[in-house]
Amino acid sequence: MQLATWNVNSLKVRLPQVLTWLAENPVDALCLQETKLEDVNFPQHEIEEAGYRVAFAGQKTYNGVAILSKHEIHDIQVNLPNLDDPQKRLIAATINDVRVVCAYFPNGQSLDSDKYQYKLRWLEALQSWIKAQLATYHSLALLGDYNIAPEDRDVHDPKAWAGQVLVSPPERAAFEQLLGMGMKDAFRAFEQPDKAFTWWDYRMNGFKRNLGLRIDHILLSNSLAERCLQCVIDVAPRRNERPSDHTPVIVTLSDSAR
């Protein structure tokens, strides 16, 4: 079974790229972030014609998340139940034997911004909710754009980024606390090349110069981590014309024992 996550930065613009990518990478489930579409405008039929079922929760202009799946999607939940928040940043569903959580973490903008305080509140709500979910769901995967670079090796220039949003100690502590609940960073479960990133600024030829960050992640509950065979970043879509600034991350799991 393969699961993937991709912040597409507008599904309206990126739908052709998503369909092309799925044809070349027929993963079992793909989590999308920043769809930036109201539900009435979601391209459900185009995706279904490509052989994928879909669950989505969107809004105008900002945010928006979706799960595309080759298999039946059960028990869909939208947003964190313990946070009063109109922003559509989370959708969860059960696919086969796996609880799939697709999340678009807040950016935070800057450390002195109200948006940073919102990010910290959101992270706290996520933590307590995930902790409870792990008690319920044996096999859980938390995929998405975390907007957190967990370690300095996930940052192209740690000195330049020091003291900024995405690398601040409270954000990194939140990431560590998710690991402490019994989750594994699938990417770091394997030997990986240096300077492996999932996002590059559109400006300054960021991608060509590999000035990036690793901020898109797949965390697996312990029992799922035991089934994890591989985790890779697919940089190919970042070379497309009109690319998203993020690129997909894919995890491969062995079939569960039956």
Add this chain to the structure above:
DNA sequence: ATGGCCAACACAGTTGGA
């Protein structure tokens, strides 16, 4: 030189992203 790019909204220039 602390911006450069991109998308949405709206139809110019602002906001947000990371």
